Amino acid sequence: MWAFWLQLIFCCLWQLCIEGQTLGPQIANPKFATNNPTLTTVALEKPFCVFDGSMLKGAAYEVYLYVMMDSASTSGSFLMDNSSKPLDATFQQxxxxxxGPYKAVVFNVPNCASLPKLSDAADATKAPAILSQYLVRVGDDATCLYDPNFLDACNPPLSQDTAYRFKYVLVDSTAGVMKDQTPWSQPIRTRKLKWSSTIDTWPGRRSGGMIVITSILSVLMFTLVAGFLAATLLTVTTSEETPTEMRYESQTTQQTSPRVLETSESELEVSSAH
Structure with missing residues (x-):
């Protein structure tokens, strides 16, 4: 009996853990955000249908995106003060x-009833609007740090080869208090810069598959060029032989006609003699 209840509790806790990981900010689908993460940016999916829809009725809400290095102390990851107001810590602070975490982006709550049609992303005219509605890019503002008049949330470039965690927070923009939040995301690491001197360009270090493909393409190219040259040579040779045959036939015709004429004149002379 006790084993059954322990198993049931374990399953419930495991389900809650999975749901918490699922509801946290997720890195964008590579089909819609290629080369992600980059050296200084990370593209995340916006929180569609994550927050309770009944809570959103009759009030104005916004979503705050907080960013924190994975190496930061977990004790400093709290995002609200004693009055339940979200922290306004900046990148510089x-x-x-x-x-600790800083507020990087503020945007409206995504409309769960009107999801973006990701199939429209294939249309070049609609892709920017669809991706802007579907994604939020962390680290894409390189000017806010140096603008003294900038008052919005600053979203400067991230550090390369660094792991970050992200969190969405639902805020009542009228009262300025936090209403809900997602768990922190799993660590997402930005890419590391590779210097040109460290890139291996020696063919001997390439994989066997690459060598085989290169060899096949080289043979096919040689065969194509050889066939083209052979066809060109055959065409030129044929065009040179055709006029010679025509001249030979013409000369034969011209030589045959006088002989017929001479034979007819000889026969006429013999007839006259008789």
Missing amino acids: TSGGQS
């Missing part, structure tokens, strides 16, 4: 997320 947290040293780029090293000492």
Whole structure:
């Protein structure tokens, strides 16, 4: 009996853990955000249908995106003060997320009833609007740090080869209080810069598959060029032989006609003699 209840509790806790990981910010689908993450940016999916829809009725809400380095202390990851108001820590105040989370982006709550049609992303005219509605890119503002008149949430470039965590927070924009939040995301690491001197260009270090493909393409190219040259040579040779045959036939015709004429004149002379 006790084993059954323990198993049931374990399953419930495991389900809650999975749901928490699922509801946290997710890295964008590679079909819609190629080369992600980059050296200084990370594209995330916006929180569609994540927050309780009944809570959103009759009030104005916004979503705050907080960013924190994975190496930051978990004790400094709290996002609200004693009055339930979200923290307004900036990139500069947290040293780029090293000492705690900072507010990077503020946007409207995505409309769960009107999901973006990702199939429209294939249309070049609709793709920018669809991706802007579907994605939020962290680290795409390179000017806010140096603009003294900038008052919005600053979203400066991230550090390369660094793991970050992200969190969405639902805020009542009228009262300025936090209503809901997602768990912190799993660590997402930005890419590392590769210097040109470290890139291996020696053919001997290439994989066997690449060598085989290169060899096949080289043979096919040689065969194609050889066939083209052979066809060209055959065409030129044929065009040179055709006029010679025509001249030979013409000369034969001209030589045959006088002989017929001479034979007829000889026969006429013999007839006259008789």
